[in-house]
Amino acid sequence: MSLTLDARIPSGPIETKWDQAKFEMKLVNPSNKRKYSIIVVGTGLAGGSAAASLAELGYNVEAYCYQDSPRRAHSIAAQGGINAAKNYQNDGDSVQRLFYDTVKGGDFRAREANVHRLAEVSVNIIDQCVAQGVPFAREYGGLLANRSFGGAQVSRTFYARGQTGQQLLLGAYQALERQIDAGRVKMYSRHEMLDLIVVDGRARGIVVRDMLTGEIDARVADAVILATGGYGNVFYLSTNAKGCNATAIWRAYKRGAGFANPCFTQIHPTCIPVSGEYQSKLTLMSESLRNDGRIWVPLKGGDTRSPDQIPENERDYYLERMYPAFGNLSPRDISSRAAKRVCDEGRGVGTSGRGVYLDLAEAIGRLGQNTIAERYGNLFEIYERITGEDPYKVPMRIYPASHYTMGGLWVDYHLMSTIPGLFVLGEANFSDHGANRLGASALMQGLADGYFVIPYTLGHFLAQVKPGGVDETHPECVEVKRQVEQRTKGFLAMKGQKTVDEIHRELGLVVWDECGMGRNAQGLDLALQRIPEIREEFWHNVRVPGSGDDLNQELEKAGRVADFLELAELLVRDARVREESCGAHFREEYQTADGEALRDDKNFCHAAVWEYTGENSAPALNKEPLTFENVHLQQRNYK
Amino acid sequence: MKITLHIWRQKDAKSAGRMVRYDAQDVNEHMSFLEMLDVLNQRLIKQGDEPVAFEHDCREGICGCCGFMINGVPHGPMRGTTVCQLHMRHFSDGDELWLEPFRAAAFPVVKDLMVDRSAFDRIIAAGGYVAVNTGSAQDGNAIPIEKQCAEMSMDAAACIGCGACVAACPNASAMLFTAAKISHLGRLPQGQPERDRRALRMLAQMQDEVFGACTNYGECEAVCPKNITLENIARLNQDYLRAALTYREEATAGGGA
Numbered sequence: 001m002s003l004t005l006d007a008r009i010p011s012g013p014i015e016t017k018w019d020q021a022k023f024e025m026k027l028v029n030p031s032n033k034r035k036y037s038i039i040v041v042g043t044g045l046a047g048g049s050a051a052a053s054l055a056e057l058g059y060n061v062e063a064y065c066y067q068d069s070p071r072r073a074h075s076i077a078a079q080g081g082i083n084a085a086k087n088y089q090n091d092g093d094s095v096q097r098l099f100y101d102t103v104k105g106g107d108f109r110a111r112e113a114n115v116h117r118l119a120e121v122s123v124n125i126i127d128q129c130v131a132q133g134v135p136f137a138r139e140y141g142g143l144l145a146n147r148s149f150g151g152a153q154v155s156r157t158f159y160a161r162g163q164t165g166q167q168l169l170l171g172a173y174q175a176l177e178r179q180i181d182a183g184r185v186k187m188y189s190r191h192e193m194l195d196l197i198v199v200d201g202r203a204r205g206i207v208v209r210d211m212l213t214g215e216i217d218a219r220v221a222d223a224v225i226l227a228t229g230g231y232g233n234v235f236y237l238s239t240n241a242k243g244c245n246a247t248a249i250w251r252a253y254k255r256g257a258g259f260a261n262p263c264f265t266q267i268h269p270t271c272i273p274v275s276g277e278y279q280s281k282l283t284l285m286s287e288s289l290r291n292d293g294r295i296w297v298p299l300k301g302g303d304t305r306s307p308d309q310i311p312e313n314e315r316d317y318y319l320e321r322m323y324p325a326f327g328n329l330s331p332r333d334i335s336s337r338a339a340k341r342v343c344d345e346g347r348g349v350g351t352s353g354r355g356v357y358l359d360l361a362e363a364i365g366r367l368g369q370n371t372i373a374e375r376y377g378n379l380f381e382i383y384e385r386i387t388g389e390d391p392y393k394v395p396m397r398i399y400p401a402s403h404y405t406m407g408g409l410w411v412d413y414h415l416m417s418t419i420p421g422l423f424v425l426g427e428a429n430f431s432d433h434g435a436n437r438l439g440a441s442a443l444m445q446g447l448a449d450g451y452f453v454i455p456y457t458l459g460h461f462l463a464q465v466k467p468g469g470v471d472e473t474h475p476e477c478v479e480v481k482r483q484v485e486q487r488t489k490g491f492l493a494m495k496g497q498k499t500v501d502e503i504h505r506e507l508g509l510v511v512w513d514e515c516g517m518g519r520n521a522q523g524l525d526l527a528l529q530r531i532p533e534i535r536e537e538f539w540h541n542v543r544v545p546g547s548g549d550d551l552n553q554e555l556e557k558a559g560r561v562a563d564f565l566e567l568a569e570l571l572v573r574d575a576r577v578r579e580e581s582c583g584a585h586f587r588e589e590y591q592t593a594d595g596e597a598l599r600d601d602k603n604f605c606h607a608a609v610w611e612y613t614g615e616n617s618a619p620a621l622n623k624e625p626l627t628f629e630n631v632h633l634q635q636r637n638y639k
Numbered sequence: 640m641k642i643t644l645h646i647w648r649q650k651d652a653k654s655a656g657r658m659v660r661y662d663a664q665d666v667n668e669h670m671s672f673l674e675m676l677d678v679l680n681q682r683l684i685k686q687g688d689e690p691v692a693f694e695h696d697c698r699e700g701i702c703g704c705c706g707f708m709i710n711g712v713p714h715g716p717m718r719g720t721t722v723c724q725l726h727m728r729h730f731s732d733g734d735e736l737w738l739e740p741f742r743a744a745a746f747p748v749v750k751d752l753m754v755d756r757s758a759f760d761r762i763i764a765a766g767g768y769v770a771v772n773t774g775s776a777q778d779g780n781a782i783p784i785e786k787q788c789a790e791m792s793m794d795a796a797a798c799i800g801c802g803a804c805v806a807a808c809p810n811a812s813a814m815l816f817t818a819a820k821i822s823h824l825g826r827l828p829q830g831q832p833e834r835d836r837r838a839l840r841m842l843a844q845m846q847d848e849v850f851g852a853c854t855n856y857g858e859c860e861a862v863c864p865k866n867i868t869l870e871n872i873a874r875l876n877q878d879y880l881r882a883a884l885t886y887r888e889e890a891t892a893g894g895g896a
Contacts, residue, residue: 049773052773053772053773056772056773067696067702067704068694068704068755068756068757069703069756069757069759069760069800070760071703071760071763071800072696072697072702072703072704074696074697074702076697076701076702076703077697077699077701077702086779086780088780124774124776126779127776127777127778127779128771128773128774128776129779130776130779130782130829131769131771131775131776131777131829132768132769132771132829133768133769133792133823133824133827133829133830135789135790135792135793135796135823135826135827136779136789137789138783138784138785138786138789139786140786141783142783142784142785142786143780143783144779144780160793160796161793163701163793163797165701166701166796166797166799167793167796170796173763174763174767174768174769175768175771175773177760177763177764177767177768178764178768178770180760180764181764181765187760189757189760212749241696241697241698241702242695242696242697242698243696275669276667276669276670278667278670278674278675278677278678279674280671280673280674280677280698281698281699283698283699284699381719382699382700382724385700385717385720385724385725385726386671386724386726388669388726388728451773451774452773452774455773455774497685499681499684499685501677501681502681543684543685545683545684545687545688545689545690546689550650550651550750551651551692551749551750551753553690553692554684554690
């Protein structure tokens with residue numbers, strides 16, 4: 001164990017930690033801020049809001065994204081909503097309760113102090129977004145509307161139809177464009193970060209590839225922020241965008257940043273099932289549908305009648321049966337596993353048998369088609385476009401799919417990784433969701449990190465370092481750039497037989513089968529044997545056409561898949577050594593009599609932080625112990 | 640089913656392009672249009688050819704990356720649908736399709752079916768925002784907004800910035816895109832203080848980017864995958880006219896004590 005894992009959690013009662021921390025932080029005087037430069041990689045909710053907010057403060061910001069515009073980041077696809085402890089509904093919500101729900105929902109594997117801060121600033125996020133002109137849903141009286149999400153018994157989710165992520169991202173994007181126009185942010189679209197530059201133990205820059213010209217360059221700054229999202233595409237099929245990748249965080253890991261809890265991957269219960277071999281991605285049907293939808297399968301296996309021919313008493317509304325208190329709004333991990341279980345029993349629906357019904361007929365009868373259309377119209381349209389079936393008439397078929405990754409680079413309370421000067425925001429870090437994220441909390445965390453945390457904590461860091469001192473000619477910059485160029489040439493030189501997608505698909509199947517919703521030692525050992533074999537094949541037999549001097553989408557994919565092939569092994573290794581079940585990490589050997597996750601708090605109440613030790617050398621496991629002083633450790637109960 | 644494709648191939652912005660014929664075999668009705676191209680590309684790579692470059696990311700119709708012409712129509716024949724959400728069940732065996740990039744002077748071709756739409760970002764940067772720094776907001780419920788206003792604002796805010804409106808317009812005008820942002824913000828109380836400035840600046844930027852003017856063809860509305868309506872353009876014209884008559888950029892700034 002050699003990583004120093006000082007979480008820098010402020011002292012004092014949990015309610016005052018953040019206030020105290022803000023007061024104790026050093027400040028950079030306004031006229032000095034413009035002497036500092038900051039690189040922000042990724043322009044989703046976390047990166048976009050951070051870049052805009054830091055530029056407003058007066059720092060020089062360079063922002064990078066691989067898409068053609070910062071507005072395209074995958075935050076845009078988030079559908080359902082954003083949580084905030086406003087208690088506008090007078091239904092018993094509070095900062096304390098959002099904090100409690102999040103810690104419990106995460107199955108006691110998150111850091112209490114971070115989660116409390118998240119709950120505190122959640123209310124500021126809504127205010128900020130409203131002021132930007134985000135068109136949140138309103139009641140007739142003109143005030144903000146709310147709905148419910150899984151894992152909560154209060155209505156605290158703010159939304160803009162089924163396009164909440166889009167509207168929040170456009171808010172952040174517009175704030176960012178305003179700073180670009182003002183000259184305080186330099187925006188580099190179609191640029192992909194391919195490595196991190198560390199000088200004298202401090203993150204000082206990145207190596208990027210201009211995706212149009214193929215040019216590879218080193219860029220330096222006084223601090224680097226990664227807001228590059230999660231690694232859900234390690235499963236190949238996921239609800240992530242096709243371009244979502246782990247290269248930025250994986251390269252940072254290989255330069256010394258600890259990687260925490262890689263095995264905490266969320267499988268979302270409500271996605272449209274796979275239809276064939278050619279499938280390129282999976283589409284989510286927002287969890288908000290579970291507000292009004294009822295999930296069921298036929299009571300008996302092998303029932304091939306059409307759903308309208310199956311009478312009520314021959315249907316099994318299994319979530320309502322198994323978890324009467326939360327019913328169809330049970331947390332994601334629990335709902336996903338329940339769906340897998342009924343399909344494993346042979347009661348799944350659809351041609352593949354891997355599907356369950358999400359039925360809104362009862363709600364349509366109760367509220368009328370217009371109300372349902374107003375709430376979920378665009379989701380119904382998406383479903384109909386993809387499946388050719390009309391969900392107003394036939395119940396939707398859904399099945400779980402890879403959606404979000406709670407694991408990520410380890411960060412302290414200041415969102416700084418184990419490399420000084422390298423900060424990690426949003427899904428790319430591991431901080432707030434423990435072993436399972438609650439619905440509508442990803443948007444909250446991304447914006448909390450970008451708007452309300454990093455402007456303080458980064459200032460504190462910068463106040464303690466001198467600006468500048470390193471430029472692109474520094475030997476370390478030259479060396480890292482050389483390594484990236486060499487690697488890029490390596491992909492093009494192979495001229496093998498398999499396409500990048502074929503290998504990615506193979507990898508995805510192994511990770512999904514052995515390290516998806518259910519995991520056991522035998523399967524994980526098998527995966528630990530298979531993944532290096534697939535990686536070996538990649539490095540001998542992949543074919544990347546074209547050249548490195550212009551736009552080459554296959555080359556881009558090759559670099560990302562090469563990193564997934566390494567990350568997958570760490571993910572499985574982490575799942576193998578965590579010999580307990582918690583949240584989304586379900587080890588079949590460790591379950592209660594009725595099939596629920598059985599935690600082992602004595603041995604595993606920690607964040608597992610992996611440290612890179614070199615090629616062909618096993619990564620080292622470091623542990624950050626987690627203490628629960630405010631929410632008492634208990635088995636989650638949603639019954 | 641079998642589909643014959645004629646696809647625009649162009650190495651980069653400087654090279655000339657041409658149509659190349661491909662046969663897409665074994666097309667399954669449940670495939671999306673892009674998945675059909677994925678399958679074609681896998682075959683091209685295995686044959687040692689360069690795959691067709693096309694822009695895509697979320698593949699669920701919200702990021703706005705995808706978009707090209709199918710038989711002269713942006714995003715293809717289904718109304719209110721991006722090409723990533725278009726499925727092959729809407730085509731028949733033996734169909735012959737011509738795929739081309741969006742054509743507009745303001746959208747130079749990058750490669751094959753990909754174009755450069757960064758002009759849209761610059762239009763937003765010119766004024767498509769509410770200038771509110773982080774941390775200075777009042778309580779969200781301090782500004783009641785009529786439900787209908789919020790809904791109409793949301794209708795306009797649904798724009799994904801794909802550029803289909805420009806590609807469909809005989810003038811290659813970006814009026815629908817620009818108008819969508821004007822309406823999104825102009826329908827809300829938060830958008831009022833900068834309403835005049837926004838209209839003037841965004842429209843000036845649109846002209847600087849060599850987009851054409853609007854002459855009310857209405858093609859943009861017909862192809863918009865998010866069903867953004869022409870009435871937004873009426874609203875933009877109204878805002879622009881009013882601003883042009885009455886708005887002045889800031890008066891001389893006075894120095895504080």
